[in-house]
């Protein structure tokens with residue numbers, strides 16, 4: 001992990017309150033592995049004090065550009081939204097654990113994303129496709145206006161869409177569409193989605209999730225991001241820190 005000062009190349013709205021931020025720098029793919037996250041200082045002043053965690057949505061093949069997608073939520077992301085081309089961002093990265101990229105060519109890979117959990121799955125899907133994975137993506141959004149990157153995921157393979165209000169794709173949750181016809185499943189999104197996945201997916205299947213917990217320090221010191229280990233597998237473990245032991249976990253290693 002190191003501090004990177006990165007120049008903004010673009011920062012544009014691509015869906016309702018969803019922004020695509022492109023950053024210029026040097027991003028070695030052996031360090032910036034899918035699942036790892038960035039800790040971004042959103043302000044040049046003291047407020048807000050804490051950095052904001054964001055996923056890596058893509059790294060260009062020449063390793064000189066990184067894409068981050070963010071949803072405008074509160075003070076930090078509102079400041080990010082105001083940044084212009086040529087501004088610089090102070091980014092601690094890469095942090096946390098990565099998704100397991102160890103697959104065999106021809107394996108069936110499911111990517112299951114909900115809302116702002118979708119971005120890290122794009123970079124992951126690209127890397128798994130390069131390794132010969134057959135990618136199928138399940139993307140869930142609140143509604144059509146909030147949906148994004150569907151064509152990008154279509155470039156990786158088959159895509160199933162679900163929206164809560166039915167304005168695009170299946171009406172309901174993305175987990176309604178999941179079956180067990182996969183070799184490995186990777187997910188990122190809200191906690192209720194992970195809870196449903198735990199009920200659908202047997203414990204012996206390869207399945208991974210990335211937590212988007214609230215964070216403080218991002219480096220394992222403050223315990224703001226703790227999550228509960230599954231007592232069946234970790235009877236003597238207190239808590240995991242999403243920023244240090246995570247954000248990527250095996251699906252059944254956490255208790256919600």
Ligand SMILES: Cc1cc2nc3c(=O)[nH]c(=O)nc-3n(C[C@H](O)[C@H](O)[C@H](O)COP(=O)(O)OP(=O)(O)OC[C@H]3O[C@@H](n4cnc5c(N)ncnc54)[C@H](O)[C@@H]3O)c2cc1C
Pocket residue numbers: 037048052053054055056068069070071072073074075076077078116119120211212213214215247
């Ligand atoms: C590892 C990781 C990766 C993430 N990747 C992305 C990403 O790629 N794109 C993206 O848009 N967001 C991502 N998030 C979530 C993002 O960090 C928060 O949305 C952001 O910190 C909100 O900051 P804010 O100052 O705009 O809002 P705040 O003012 O801090 O909060 C606004 C509202 O959002 C809620 N909130 C804040 N943080 C979280 C959170 N982590 N989970 C749930 N609710 C929260 C608050 O309770 C409040 O209601 C990620 C989080 C983690 C931990």
Ligand code: FES
Pocket residue numbers: 214215216217218219220221222223224225226241242243244
């Ligand atoms: S954010 Fe401080 S310990 Fe995880």
